[in-house]
Amino acid sequence: MFRLPLAGLLLSLVLLAAPAVSSAREHLQVYITAPYLELRSGPGRGYPVFHVAERDESVQVLFRRTDWFKVRTERGVEGWAAQRDMLRTVLADGTPFKFDLGDRAGFTSHNFEMGIFAGEYSGSTLVSTYASYSLNSQLAVELSVGEFFGKYSNGVVGDLGLTHVLVPEWRFSPFLMLGTGLVHVTPKATLVIPSDRTDQTAYVGGGVRYYLTRRFFVRAEYKSHVVFTKRNANEEVDEWKLGFAFFF
């Protein structure tokens, strides 16, 4: 019943946000030092080149999508210029135009990281995702959430902790983790005691990350959780997972 109004509401939100996205603002002006600057019709190497701006002409940098810059020439032509071409432009005072490249250097030191994992939590299949914020190139605060699907119970896990990358410069770099979290377990209805429970956990762990290309890396990790149950004995749970991640 509420579906239509909800969809309508979302659509109007989207439409409301749209003009804000395309609103006018002050743009950076850069000058071309290469013989020419190719403009493509879309942000990708597969889109055709439809215009060329000459040396010493200036272009306005409107915005950026992945490794492409939307620019406007002096004659008002708008198109997409590649990141490697924009490296050969200068600011009005002659200094080179610098921006975040999203390369190997970024793997060593970056602000944010996000990724998705598949794995195992105490023998159950696990789907999980994480986001981290780097305090410096070695230490990061990390939040991860996941859901696991077992034979006898399902559940959700949430962890908050610190990650310490031992040698950030290495392509294949190990890291350690320490933190705390919550686990909510929903036993399947066929069991004798079908009551949900939420417990606090603490974990230590370690893993490796391997830089693939651009902003991508593979990440494999192991966490050893101690679940502080309300029963007499605490539980120990192993978590293994492997996934893709990217930094920005």
Add this chain to the structure above:
Amino acid sequence: METGIRVLLLTAVLMTLPGCASVRNWFHHRSEVRQQKAEAKEEAAQQDAQAAAADADATPPRVVDPEVERRKIKVPHIRSSNIEIGINDGFISIEDFGTNNAYGLTAAYHITEDFFFQGEYGRAYAGRTSFETLGGNIQLLTSAERQFTYYDISLGYNFLPGETFIGRGHALTTAFYFLGGIGATKFAGDDRFTVNFGGGYRVLPSDWLAIHIQVQDRVFRTDLLGVSKLTNNMEASLGATVFF
């Protein structure tokens, strides 16, 4: 259990050792930087004084003192537009339960021109099985259990980029994309691990708006009808997204 805690504490201690090495710098580093700055300033002041003294000796005082100030260029922040958020509506064929309307939300982050991550959340309402239809009054599931909700996190790959033309003056950029990911489906009172894969076609009428046609298969294992089997649930949808 005690071994676990002991291992935990031991690892904690071990972890803090190298960790401290990097944290320590925050405080020390700041004072060092401050000191370096002060030294640099002093040096510059001394050099200025020397240069001024040298100037005074060498050249006579100028009649006109040109006041040329170098224009300082403030580099405005370049907006990144990599996030795509939107809604979709379509159909999902829930295995054994007929084809039903499905609708959902999507969010994507474009990492490179080729790859993107996409998260989806959707809902549908499962219809009746053939068994229920033929059997008259039989109800396999309650109304609440028929609610079919799913989410997934997928990796997408753009291929076949191109343009589509409307009349003489308009060209819209387009791309096909593959999707593959993992997630969960809540159906018939149980959450199930779900693998999804498929593809889509994206048309961009403008830089901030995209129209999607997407087809995906959501595969999960269920023993709802007595035997444990993999079910394929094909979904086709039309969506609109906005780039931020």
